[in-house]
Amino acid sequence: MSEFCAGCGQLLAAGDHRDCAGRQRATDPPRFCVDCGRKLVVQVLPVGWRARCVRCGPLSSVGPWLPNPQSAATGNTAKGS
Amino acid sequence: MAGEILDVAREQVLERGVGLNETQALEVLRIDADLLPDALQLAHEVRMRWCGPEVEVEGIVSLKTGGCPEDCHFCSQSGRFDTPVRATRLDIPSLVEAARQTADTGATEFCIVAAVRGPDRRLMDQVREAVREVHAAVDINVACSLGILTREQAEELRDAGVHRYNHNLETARSHFPEVVSTHTWEERWETLELVREMGMEVCCGGIIGMGETLEQRAEFAAQLAELEPDEVPMNFLDPRPGTPFSQLPVTESEDALRTIAAFRLALPRTVLRFAGGRELTLGDLGTRQGLLGGINAVIVGNYLTTLGRSPSEDLGLLGELKMPVKELSKTL
Numbered sequence: 001m002s003e004f005c006a007g008c009g010q011l012l013a014a015g016d017h018r019d020c021a022g023r024q025r026a027t028d029p030p031r032f033c034v035d036c037g038r039k040l041v042v043q044v045l046p047v048g049w050r051a052r053c054v055r056c057g058p059l060s061s062v063g064p065w066l067p068n069p070q071s072a073a074t075g076n077t078a079k080g081s
Numbered sequence: 082m083a084g085e086i087l088d089v090a091r092e093q094v095l096e097r098g099v100g101l102n103e104t105q106a107l108e109v110l111r112i113d114a115d116l117l118p119d120a121l122q123l124a125h126e127v128r129m130r131w132c133g134p135e136v137e138v139e140g141i142v143s144l145k146t147g148g149c150p151e152d153c154h155f156c157s158q159s160g161r162f163d164t165p166v167r168a169t170r171l172d173i174p175s176l177v178e179a180a181r182q183t184a185d186t187g188a189t190e191f192c193i194v195a196a197v198r199g200p201d202r203r204l205m206d207q208v209r210e211a212v213r214e215v216h217a218a219v220d221i222n223v224a225c226s227l228g229i230l231t232r233e234q235a236e237e238l239r240d241a242g243v244h245r246y247n248h249n250l251e252t253a254r255s256h257f258p259e260v261v262s263t264h265t266w267e268e269r270w271e272t273l274e275l276v277r278e279m280g281m282e283v284c285c286g287g288i289i290g291m292g293e294t295l296e297q298r299a300e301f302a303a304q305l306a307e308l309e310p311d312e313v314p315m316n317f318l319d320p321r322p323g324t325p326f327s328q329l330p331v332t333e334s335e336d337a338l339r340t341i342a343a344f345r346l347a348l349p350r351t352v353l354r355f356a357g358g359r360e361l362t363l364g365d366l367g368t369r370q371g372l373l374g375g376i377n378a379v380i381v382g383n384y385l386t387t388l389g390r391s392p393s394e395d396l397g398l399l400g401e402l403k404m405p406v407k408e409l410s411k412t413l
Contacts, residue, residue, distance in 0.1 A: 042167070
């Protein structure tokens, strides 16, 4: 279960994050790690994005339209080790 | 009469191919809502007459993200603002893969972008390598957007095979100081002149909805017309958290459509491209209306720091509208 807000990186238990959720749009990749609250290093690519938390490791997403079957097999918003 | 400007535009722009001037463009920007469908229809006819039915498809990728020393108030990549964007660079193999995926969508343009004031030696070397590797692996035109250039850098990019260079004026000259303080509109203009002089295609547009007045929006259209760029990317402000423009309102859909019509009527022969912010401002319906209202190019997929519609959605829409995607051979 997530401990940190993906919109501001602060502890979910520490306050009201409705405004953060309101600012987070479908067009936004993740910017904060929900496990540790650190700011992610995010690379937005033409057909997906990949992100990395210095502590928790990589995240990745590929769109369902990605024509590369090998990449598509990783699925959406898959968290790596 | 409220609709008189459309009669003038029909004769001047559609029949003779002469774009609207600043005063005339302002009249279109102020047109009543009930006449907006007519304005869009006319803009579409102008596009079909002077550009044809084809749509140019492009993908973009960020080679260097964040950490920019400039203070463009709309940009989450400025190192001067406390935004969620962290600085990073893309490796060349990933960039080539991004070009391949872009080409797989049918796109003929791939633009490599870096968040910098202007390129340093290290970035120029990376770009040269990237262009070489993309050309070796993928059939696609390569464009670049690397900020302010010196003459030597413009020459080097041309010699490296960059066929188009993007450098947006962003907004009207009179509004630019409200948007950027670390460099001038005139510096941007000088880079655009260099790009043309070196024989690369000029790509220059801006962002609508940065607090400019309608008069300044018309001024911007006229300044772009004076520049005569090969392509005008039209962005709509997506107010990003942490930037000075984070609290600006999103442009109303009708205003965005008026702007598309006005810019097409001011720039009858240019490639007018849907770029960032359209998902937010126009949604699905507005995207369709824009493509039927003067737009003849799209950025497919994601942008530099935000996500776009899936390419299949946009390509499906183009098919439905019977707008063929421009082929690579015709752009060379």
